[in-house]
Amino acid sequence: xxxxxxxxxxxxxxxxxxxxxxxxxxxxxxxxxxxxxxxxxxxxxxxxxxxxxxxxxxxxxxxxxxxxxxxxxxxxxxxxxxxxxxxxxxxxxxxxxxxxxxxxxxxxxxxxxxxxxxxxxxxxxxxxxxxxxxxxxxxxxxxxxxxxxxxxxxxxxxxxxxxxxxxxxxxxxxxxxxxxxxxxxxxxxxxxxxxxxxxxxxxxxxxxxxxxxxxxxxxxxxxxxxxxxxxxxxxxxxxxxxxxxxxxxxxxxxxxxxxxxxxxxxxxxxxxxxxxxxxxxxxxxxxxxxxxxxxxxxxxxxxxxxxxxxxxxxxxxxxxxxxxxxxxxxxxxxxxxxxxxxxxxxxxxxxxxxxxxxxxxxxxxxxxxxxxxxxxxxxxxxxxxxxxxxxxxxxxxxxxxxxxx
Amino acid sequence: xxxxxxxxxxxxxxxxxxxxxxxxxxxxxxxxxxxxxxxxxxxxxxxxxxxxxxxxxxxxxxxxxxxxxxxxxxxxxxxxxxxxxxxxxxxxxxxxxxxxxxxxxxxxxxxxxxxxxxxxxxxxxxxxxxxxxxxxxxxxxxxxxxxxxxxxxxxxxxxxxxxxxxxxxxxxxxxxxxxxxxxxxxxxxxxxxxxxxxxxxxxxxxxxxxxxxxxxxxxxxxxxxxxxxxxxx
Numbered sequence: 071x072x073x074x075x076x077x078x079x080x081x082x083x084x085x086x087x088x089x090x091x092x093x094x095x096x097x098x099x100x101x102x103x104x105x106x107x108x109x110x111x112x113x114x115x116x117x118x119x120x121x122x123x124x125x126x127x128x129x130x131x132x133x134x135x136x137x138x139x140x141x142x143x144x145x146x147x148x149x150x151x152x153x154x155x156x157x158x159x160x161x162x163x164x165x166x167x168x169x170x171x172x173x174x175x176x177x178x179x180x181x182x183x184x185x186x187x188x189x190x191x192x193x194x195x196x197x198x199x200x201x202x203x204x205x206x207x208x209x210x211x212x213x214x215x216x217x218x219x220x221x222x223x224x225x226x227x228x229x230x231x232x233x234x235x236x237x238x239x240x241x242x243x244x245x246x247x248x249x250x251x252x253x254x255x256x257x258x259x260x261x262x263x264x265x266x267x268x269x270x271x272x273x274x275x276x277x278x279x280x281x282x283x284x285x286x287x288x289x290x291x292x293x294x295x296x297x298x299x300x301x302x303x304x305x306x307x308x309x310x311x312x313x314x315x316x317x318x319x320x321x322x323x324x325x326x327x328x329x330x331x332x333x334x335x336x337x338x339x340x341x342x343x344x345x346x347x348x349x350x351x352x353x354x355x356x357x358x359x360x361x362x363x364x365x366x367x368x369x370x371x372x373x374x375x376x377x378x379x380x381x382x383x384x385x386x387x388x389x390x391x392x393x394x395x396x397x398x399x400x401x402x403x404x405x406x407x408x409x410x411x412x413x414x415x416x417x418x419x420x421x422x423x424x425x426x427x428x429x430x431x432x433x434x435x436x437x438x439x440x441x442x443x444x445x446x447x448x449x450x451x452x453x454x455x456x457x458x459x460x461x462x463x464x465x466x467x468x469x470x471x472x473x474x475x
Numbered sequence: 476x477x478x479x480x481x482x483x484x485x486x487x488x489x490x491x492x493x494x495x496x497x498x499x500x501x502x503x504x505x506x507x508x509x510x511x512x513x514x515x516x517x518x519x520x521x522x523x524x525x526x527x528x529x530x531x532x533x534x535x536x537x538x539x540x541x542x543x544x545x546x547x548x549x550x551x552x553x554x555x556x557x558x559x560x561x562x563x564x565x566x567x568x569x570x571x572x573x574x575x576x577x578x579x580x581x582x583x584x585x586x587x588x589x590x591x592x593x594x595x596x597x598x599x600x601x602x603x604x605x606x607x608x609x610x611x612x613x614x615x616x617x618x619x620x621x622x623x624x625x626x627x628x629x630x631x632x633x634x635x636x637x638x639x640x641x642x643x644x645x646x647x648x649x650x651x652x653x654x655x656x657x658x659x660x661x662x663x664x665x666x667x668x669x670x671x672x673x674x675x676x677x678x679x680x681x682x683x684x685x686x687x688x689x690x691x692x693x694x695x696x697x698x699x700x701x702x703x704x705x706x707x708x
């Protein structure tokens with residue numbers, strides 16, 4: 071025992087393990103009133119780890135060759151022991167990653183978690199989301215089914231709309247005039263090395279920023295303003311053990327749902343693994359409808375709702391960039407939706423517009439869906455344009471000094 | 476070779492037995508089969524597949540030896556009932572003996588590999604497709620399909636379906652009973668659902684244990700959370 075103790079002292083003089091654990095766990099105070107919406111940060115971290123480990127196993131059996139990629143993925147499904155489980159974890163994990171991230175982002179919208187002093191935290195989070203979309207896209211192309219092929223074709227073609235250098239850039243990205251083995255090798259390099267490294271680094275910086283400013287809470291008030299005699303927040307509790315045990319419970323619920331999906335509905339009726347992607351890539355045969363995975367479909371609906379290609383891509387870009395400005399668009403003295411009925415209505419409109427766009431993005435292209443897509447797009451953009459004006463004048467319910475438990 | 480001959484004979488028979496040409500006017504709805512998905516139906520469908528469909532269609536991802544593990548069959552049984560193509564190897568996939576280039580010459584297209592057909596077409600589609608062939612003298616094979624107009628495949632099941640024209644008139648009665656016909660098509664559907672994702676057998680088997688464990692874990696995690704949080708007000 072005494073030997074252990076002295077080793078602990080010895081190592082801590084050289085590496086600040088104890089100090090780090092104190093600062094980030096046992097003496098890091100989080101508001102005591104976290105609700106349902108606060109599970110998803112730790113769950114996102116869990117899914118990231120799941121994806122990395124399942125990905126390593128898949129990489130060990132995958133061939134990034136145009137003629138072998140599809141067969142090697144089926145080899146994982148049919149011949150590799152428990153290969154189907156690892157692939158289903160990875161595919162379901164991708165969808166669950168977005169589900170968890172969307173709920174995590176919704177929380178920030180609901181309780182104003184992007185507001186001062188958490189602007190940098192919010193921007194880092196939004197960058198993670200954009201990087202994650204790139205990660206999902208590159209990974210989607212790798213199995214080289216027919217949807218992989220045509221999805222890869224359509225998205226790389228977007229780069230071609232850049233004036234002057236567009237065509238040259240497309241051939242750089244694809245490694246040739248069309249999608250093939252050269253595309254797979256470079257997409258694998260992006261999907262397996264570049265983007266995951268970026269993701270891990272930005273996630274760490276996101277956590278550093280969180281621990282610098284502390285968590286927001288459902289009441290949208292700063293717990294650091296009411297301290298006890300020892301300088302600890304009156305409404306705060308140490309992250310460990312309180313939130314570690316709570317998150318373990320959340321992880322239990324999440325893994326149960328995850329397991330049910332993998333064991334009973336691993337393709338989730340074409341939402342997690344599309345039917346057409348079980349046909350090998352075929353440049354001569356377009357799938358019935360080229361539609362993206364559900365988590366990117368709102369953007370696809372935005373792209374299709376604008377008749378001009380260039381303008382469509384600009385609108386798409388604007389839709390992805392607008393949330394960066396949220397911290398400065400919201401001017402209301404209260405942060406949380408709990409004290410802002412008008413903001414609540416606006417959020418409902420925003421969520422509805424995204425759900426409508428998401429649904430339209432998964433439908434075959436049809437002129438009948440253009441008006442609803444444009445209305446939904448208008449509502450989405452309108453949210454960001456009207457927020458600075460409405461938030462300045464909207465009625466606010468009295469905000470309490472202390473969090474409600 | 477004998478099977479190819481039989482099939483060619485069937486095609487010639489079908490062409491010779493021509494009636495009057497009918498336009499494709501019957502619209503079919505994709506029907507959901509009423510079928511049992513268990514080892515018995517999968518094995519029955521598999522044997523039928525191996526003895527009829529495997530003449531033209533491969534299932535290259537299904538190795539013969541995995542049938543032993545998945546379906547509880549022994550090597551002898553698999554050799555006798557499943558390994559029908561000449562040169563079939565126990566550790567290799569179910570590959571047709573028909574050379575792909577010749578097949579393309581005979582049918583216009585190489586008959587597709589059917590391992591994953593239930594993935595991209597769906598179970599209901601396969602079932603309906605098998606039951607939607609009709610006599611069409613305008614086609615070189617003499618057969619057409621309501622669900623897949625212009626299909627290159629002839630109606631291999633004609634002794635079960637009988638010969639029916641595009642409007643539903645029976646030109647020649649089926650040799651087998653309707654019950655037999657339904658059993659064959661549902662068994663084939665079950666077989667193709669199995670081949671498209673054989674993990675379904677393991678998944679169903681381990682599901683109660685995995686989910687049971689996770690539920691108990693979650694319950695204990697919840698009790699631990701509640702114990703720790705007792706002093707938070």
